[in-house]
Amino acid sequence: MLPPGVSAGTFAGAVKQFQGIVGKDWVFTSDEDVALYKDSYSPFWGEKDEILVSAAVAPSTAEEVSRVVRVANTLKIPIYPISTGKNLGYGGSAPNLSGSVVLDLKRMNRVIEVDDKRHFAIVEPGVSYFDLYRYIQERGLKVWIDTPDPGWGSVIGNAMDHGVGYGFGPFRDHFYSHCGMEVVLPNGEIVRTGMGALPNAKTWGEYHYGVGPYVDGLFGQSNFGVVTKMGFHLLPAPESYLTGTVIVPKRNDIVSLVEGANLLEHAGVIGMPEYGSPLGGFGGADQEMRSLMSKPGGPSVADLDQYAEKTNRGFFRLTVQFYGAQKVVRAQWEYAKEVFAGIRGVKFNEGDFIKFPATQEQLDKAHKVSIGVPNLAIFQIGARSEFNPSPTDGHLWFSPIIPKSGEAILEAQDVFMKAFRDMNMPSLVSPFSTPATWMYRAFVFIMGFPVYRNNIEQNKKTREVFKHLIQVAAEHGWGEYRTPPVFQQQVTDAYSYNNHALRRLHETLKDAVDPNGIISAGRYGIWPKQMRGQKKA
Amino acid sequence: MAGEREGAPYSNSERVRSGAVIVEMTSPLALAFRAESIQWGLTAHGIHDDITDLWYHHLDRQWRTAPAPLAGITLSTSLFCLETFARDYGMRVWFRAVHKNRPDGLAEHVLSGDERLVEQAAALCRGCDGEWGRAFASFATALPLAKSGKIQQKIVETAAPPYEEPRPMVSWIIGPRPRNQSGPIS
Numbered sequence: 103m104l105p106p107g108v109s110a111g112t113f114a115g116a117v118k119q120f121q122g123i124v125g126k127d128w129v130f131t132s133d134e135d136v137a138l139y140k141d142s143y144s145p146f147w148g149e150k151d152e153i154l155v156s157a158a159v160a161p162s163t164a165e166e167v168s169r170v171v172r173v174a175n176t177l178k179i180p181i182y183p184i185s186t187g188k189n190l191g192y193g194g195s196a197p198n199l200s201g202s203v204v205l206d207l208k209r210m211n212r213v214i215e216v217d218d219k220r221h222f223a224i225v226e227p228g229v230s231y232f233d234l235y236r237y238i239q240e241r242g243l244k245v246w247i248d249t250p251d252p253g254w255g256s257v258i259g260n261a262m263d264h265g266v267g268y269g270f271g272p273f274r275d276h277f278y279s280h281c282g283m284e285v286v287l288p289n290g291e292i293v294r295t296g297m298g299a300l301p302n303a304k305t306w307g308e309y310h311y312g313v314g315p316y317v318d319g320l321f322g323q324s325n326f327g328v329v330t331k332m333g334f335h336l337l338p339a340p341e342s343y344l345t346g347t348v349i350v351p352k353r354n355d356i357v358s359l360v361e362g363a364n365l366l367e368h369a370g371v372i373g374m375p376e377y378g379s380p381l382g383g384f385g386g387a388d389q390e391m392r393s394l395m396s397k398p399g400g401p402s403v404a405d406l407d408q409y410a411e412k413t414n415r416g417f418f419r420l421t422v423q424f425y426g427a428q429k430v431v432r433a434q435w436e437y438a439k440e441v442f443a444g445i446r447g448v449k450f451n452e453g454d455f456i457k458f459p460a461t462q463e464q465l466d467k468a469h470k471v472s473i474g475v476p477n478l479a480i481f482q483i484g485a486r487s488e489f490n491p492s493p494t495d496g497h498l499w500f501s502p503i504i505p506k507s508g509e510a511i512l513e514a515q516d517v518f519m520k521a522f523r524d525m526n527m528p529s530l531v532s533p534f535s536t537p538a539t540w541m542y543r544a545f546v547f548i549m550g551f552p553v554y555r556n557n558i559e560q561n562k563k564t565r566e567v568f569k570h571l572i573q574v575a576a577e578h579g580w581g582e583y584r585t586p587p588v589f590q591q592q593v594t595d596a597y598s599y600n601n602h603a604l605r606r607l608h609e610t611l612k613d614a615v616d617p618n619g620i621i622s623a624g625r626y627g628i629w630p631k632q633m634r635g636q637k638k639a
Numbered sequence: 640m641a642g643e644r645e646g647a648p649y650s651n652s653e654r655v656r657s658g659a660v661i662v663e664m665t666s667p668l669a670l671a672f673r674a675e676s677i678q679w680g681l682t683a684h685g686i687h688d689d690i691t692d693l694w695y696h697h698l699d700r701q702w703r704t705a706p707a708p709l710a711g712i713t714l715s716t717s718l719f720c721l722e723t724f725a726r727d728y729g730m731r732v733w734f735r736a737v738h739k740n741r742p743d744g745l746a747e748h749v750l751s752g753d754e755r756l757v758e759q760a761a762a763l764c765r766g767c768d769g770e771w772g773r774a775f776a777s778f779a780t781a782l783p784l785a786k787s788g789k790i791q792q793k794i795v796e797t798a799a800p801p802y803e804e805p806r807p808m809v810s811w812i813i814g815p816r817p818r819n820q821s822g823p824i825s
Contacts, residue, residue: 254723
């Protein structure tokens with residue numbers, strides 16, 4: 103396969119030049135090798151619209167990246183940078199534009215610096231959460247990483263895609279907690295942002311802004327450059343960790359529950375709150391619940407409350423997590439109980455307590471990502487089991503951001519249940535659904551849609567439902583924070599205030615910084631000028 | 640090692656011994672493979688689907704320093720994680736066989752990968768008398784080297800094994816990417 107608009111001769115010349123820069127072993131052109139850059143969870147598996155790449159190049163330094171980018175810019179070869187390519191559910195390592203050359207940064211895997219007195223790190227894009235964790239553990243450094251689940255992805259790549267984790271406060275917003283970048287621009291020039299722009303910078307990983315306009319945000323979820331180094335703030339390793347559970351009996355108690363959790367979280371008392379319902383989850387519903395759910399128009403709030411009371415399990419559950427000195431976390435739990443004490447019928451259960459270093463038994467039992475330990479256990483959920491008799495081949499994440507309130511949760515449940523009914527599809531949402539809480543100041547009402555490698559019809563149907571939900575969400579003022587390439591145009595189209603003024607600004611910047619449109623064409627709806635009309639349609 | 644068998648069942652300069660084997664500890668098929676592999680002197684690592692500890696404590700270091708072929712019988716989720724990691728170290732899946740017990744009482748083995756490995760594994764499978772775990776262990780001691788660009792798939796039917804297999808398992812071999820691999824620019 104050739105990049106679009108590039109002749110065989112030009113492409114062969116480009117490959118030869120790439121080989122001269124990075125070495126023959128690090129330029130991949132065989133079918134077997136380039137197939138590895140397909141999206142493992144592609145919703146187009148086996149269809150003509152599946153995104154393919156023409157080649158991959160793996161440089162090992164920022165200088166090599168710069169030289170490769172210069173060649174691409176001169177010959178107008180579209181390139182698509184990836185860090186480690188494990189953005190599963192949001193596109194993996196596949197570009198938006200078929201035929202792009204993947205710029206694979208996995209060999210740039212150096213941890214430049216970790217400071218456990220001033221609590222920051224500076225890393226390259228090939229450094230995974232496992233790599234950074236190992237670096238810290240082997241040196242006995244007193245800092246924690248904030249890791250997503252699974253933890254095999256790139257620290258930089260996850261931040262650049264606005265990825266999130268499970269830890270304390272704003273640390274789990276990985277772009278928010280970054281500090282300073284090194285970026286190769288489309289013309290090959292290397293720039294540093296924030297304090298990194300200062301030769302011999304002493305505070306690259308600590309002070310975000312440097313002086314003058316702050317440009318870092320332009321490089322996230324975009325196509326204005328290739329990030330080759332980045333700083334991150336880290337959490338000082340806490341002395342201990344405590345969890346507690348708050349259970350409320352009625353559906354509408356979610357409003358008070360969220361208000362209380364917001365108060366605690368925004369004041370820095372708790373880490374990530376986790377909501378759930380003792381009535382939902384794995385295991386399936388009993389006969390009474392099935393009968394309630396099949397009532398025309400669905401069950402009433404009174405029906406559901408009555409059922410919850412009868413089962414004596416409560417309606418909603420909140421798990422709170424405390425990090426810090428032992429006597430502090432104990433006092434914080436007591437304070438948290440006071441905050442929720444006004445909810446009639448509320449129950450409290452104290453959970454796990456860990457004084458670090460954790461024992462192996464404690465580690466085995468813990469939700470590891472909550473205590474900064476990267477792992478891959480989440481893939482077990484996808485395996486065939488009693489609760490998952492028909493495993494899928496992957497998933498697509500639908501990730502609308504909704505307000506951080508109980509009212510918004512209840513509204514989102516109703517709106518999305520109706521949307522599934524309207525589409526005559528089994529609903530992924532129920533009156534017990536709760537949002538993910540990775541964002542520090544908002545909820546994400548996430549749903550995972552299955553994809554299959556041998557069921558084109560089902561994948562087509564999934565894409566239709568997904569597109570419908572994007573539209574429904576937008577009608578209610580909810581937009582997705584992140585989405586697979588196939589939906590990026592539609593998702594960004596929804597951010598349309600003042601006749602798409604934001605899109606026009608992005609395009610103006612794109613044309614100025616990357617006039618040949620070589621980097622990540624189409625990423626998050628930003629197409630090069632020469633492709634704009636055809637790709638937007 | 641006590642009880643270790645001497646020598647491999649094959650002799651060929653183009654063969655290589657698996658560095659270790661990975662075994663899903665809930666699978667009778669995989670446990671049979673494990674027992675036989677140990678007899679052949681191979682180091683066996685047991686997992687319960689999650690490969691985190693194995694990867695973090697062993698494979699990451701080994702693949703960084705001396706990538707070597709590895710054989711296993713695991714769930715497909717474990718292989719997906721290993722395969723995805725393997726790419727980052729210049730490793731590839733040379734061969735895989737997906738095993739399934741069919742309602743008609745037969746076992747079905749879908750073999751795919753490098754054609755030399757598929758051909759030889761298919762012959763081994765047909766003659767294994769339902770004991771694929773044992774046969775695959777001996778195969779792992781002398782693997783044909785994978786060549787690039789010759790991929791094929793074969794389906795082999797055998798008698799079902801005498802035990803209940805709770806979940807479909809995958810046999811696989813991961814090894815270094817063939818150095819001579821290059822593709823036409825087309």
